[in-house]
Amino acid sequence: MGIKKITVIGAGLIGGSLIKAFLSTGEFDVTCVDNDEDNLKLALNDGAKVISIENIKEAVFDCDLIFVCTPVMDMLNIIKDVISGVKKGCIISDAGSTKGWIMKNLAPYIKEDVYFIGGHPMAGSEKSGYINASANMFKGASYILIPRMGVPEGKVKALEEVISKTGALTVIQDEFTHDKWTASLSHLPYIVSICLSSSIDRGGYEDDILKMSAGSLRDMTRVSDSSLNMWRDICATNKEQIMANLSKFREELDCFTQILEQGELKDIENYIVKAKDFRQRLARIKGY
Template sequence: MPQLAIIGLGLIGGSLGLALKEAQLEGLEIVGHDAEWGVNGRARKLGAIDREARHPAQAAEGAAVVVIATPILQMREVLEQIAPALGEGAVVTDTASTKRDVLRWAEELLPPEASFVGGHPIAGKEQSGLDAAEVSLFQGRPWAVVPSVRASEQAIKTVESLIALVGAQPVLIDAEEHDSYLAAVSHLPLVVSTALFSLASGSKAWPELAALAGPGFRDTTRLASSSPDLSHDICLTNRENLLHWLDRFGEELRRFRHLIEDRDAQEELIKAFAKVQTARDAFLRAPPERPRAAQAVDTMSAGERMLSFMVGEYVVRRTKEVERLLKERESGEAQPRRKLEDR
């Protein structure tokens, strides 16, 4: 039976399992592992996985596709743990919010017969953990695809099919671009949201401020409720890019501060607000599209493509296993015959 493993069953891993089960791929078995006590059983009862694994290596054994959905700084250890268990042609992907370090770890630790295709679903919410998982989390959302230099074309297509299967849109990008761009539109907002709430809640007047805080404050500080582990790992693994955008944000704040302070710059101030309002409204109506390379027409569905690969890998492994068993049996039968001939 074709097998897919999910290691890490929090918001992203749990939602991925639910979405794959919703797709009803015939014959696909989803094996899951989470290091937190009790999560594996809850994930199985929730319907996100079919079978529990006690260790990452146990989950990866026999899997055609392995998805690592743990916190970023745990991924190096997971890659090290699953490496000996990976079969020939196995595809490994991840869901980390930063990519450069993860690809470096994969290059260092995974066997050459496995393909690593980095991934990052641009989806989520401030709540974390399996209890926050939802089947529609990835619907219509971009999902970055960041292949390693050794990844096969078939492995890349398999990951893209997996992404399409859960309703997301694959976006092919390299690790450096990914980390630089996400620092601006994801990681900077996380830090700014946290800093704003820290500033307000640290004021002596916080009880009065809180009583008057409306939807604007709640929306702007929503990301401050993100997992502290996730926030910490992002800052640590994307430090240079994040510092760059923090510096640029500081410059923009100083520009607005100058316009507010200068009584003779009121026309410029309203123009600045109007320009940004127009740009953001246009973005919400129709975000600018990233140029895409021309792709060959493929009449197979995402599910068919993924299952085709997984079934193929399963057949190859089973064939080799049978051949090995037959050789062992022939070897075992030959030894008694030689002993009889010696007599």
């Protein structure tokens, strides 16, 4: 395979889970870079080498593969800072939820003998930090790869082989396709969740009223508690696709509002049945 030394920059939920997954195989020499002492201590206890962010260049000069697992808008400066110090043939990947922005802005800084392959593991939770990381985070999950034009097929295959060790299933896409469908399947659900949370919060309900809420509110607002920095950057770097999806969602709200105004029970029932059918289809596909 050729890849033995891996450096993970950013030991939060995703970066920490990659570290744990790679360490669990016993096949890799893993270095963790972070600015949080608690994250570094936990990674050290798991068997990783640890280096503070101030000494980041020490962690990358001889590694075969680098994963940058920070909020999207931090990635550019990190990669620009380290790229001159990595060895020839090194692969750099990321774990960001948007791809067009980083692929475009990083292009002028990539050297001919260093290979950037964008990555996005379709896994995670509303929790954050290494303390919530899991070696099993990626098992059965799709892991999207977006190679830059000109990256040799052998480098892509090498990265796919490493990622397969986490239990994830790799899918090759381009950045435009990726950002379009993640806006629908990942980003829109988050926006709906935070808007629902904000709407109910504006209602001014006292704690004793909120205490009576049932599981549906818990489930619908769960992802509102996700990483602030991560989602701030996702919204900023994929705003066109997100706004297009919000427009479509607004049309659905208007449609159901009209159905309610007309008050026809059959129309209400048909709309609900259609939604139930989709949920059941999704459950079959995903194995919920």
